[in-house]
Amino acid sequence: MTNKHLTIGTLSRMTATKVETIRFYEKSGLLAKPARTEGNYRSYAPADLNRLSFIRRARDLGFSLDQIRVLLDLADDRSRSCEAVDEIAKEHLAEVERKIADLKALQRELDRLLSQCRCGTVAECRIIETLSPLPLEVN
Amino acid sequence: MTNKHLTIGTLSRMTATKVETIRFYEKSGLLAKPARTEGNYRSYAPADLNRLSFIRRARDLGFSLDQIRVLLDLADDRSRSCEAVDEIAKEHLAEVERKIADLKALQRELDRLLSQCRCGTVAECRIIETLSPLPLEVN
DNA sequence: AAGGTCCCTATAGTGACTACAGGGTTAGAT
């Protein structure tokens, strides 16, 4: 019953990954082309499950597919130093922190915008006014 | 010298928008198709500058083109209540706040990941280990 | 007349999927 070979649907359920996404990872070179059954169905080994799980966890942490490609390559060479791994993670963390800062600035702007609205007509709406460079009648 | 009609390049410089982006906005229906010169060049009026400035400011604040389309429609009907405007802005603010929360959770995870690395070989790297579901030798 | 800068259309690429269309395969129930 617990066959060593998995269908794409089983893999999909086990990793909470859509079938199309698995095929997309294959086309992108992140997953190797698996063996096929007589009926041309993809037939996955447990190692593929491991690899896909790795990819999904890394994606959940926001790593890009390019970064994951490198991480997977690095993971294969077990004896080398993990410096390069750290660097990718640090770089990603820095990017996340930059995005947070950008979004916080945005949040402040939007808060300010919203607090100014007195809820009248569009003509006197401070939100529209702030977005408009000049009176809109200038034509 | 200050001609009423602007070329796409002038508009581009005045709004810090790439020429291609302006043409893209036209194709997307955000900007009306402008008049053309004899040589088939786009010829913009000041109203187009206003509209493009509006779009760019709203984009800077992270509104989607769909949201901007609605905002522009609302802005045209000056006598109506600005409730709908507020709602779009509030919705957008909520989305920004959700993104910030998501990224902060990510930041914590990445911090934890990075703090655990003892900088040895890949075989003992906690980052790789955390991403891997099982020992990678399982094959 | 030549050169540089501007402008035109149309198409394809980005990232990371997602959603069809239009079929073939298989497992379980009848």
Place this chain on the structure above:
DNA sequence: ATCTAACCCTGTAGTCACTATAGGGACCTT
């Protein structure tokens, strides 16, 4: 044995907001 639902296949196109070519035409200055 047959049916049918659920699964799987390939290939293509769509998402968002642009960006980047390719291959030309227009305009201005010298």
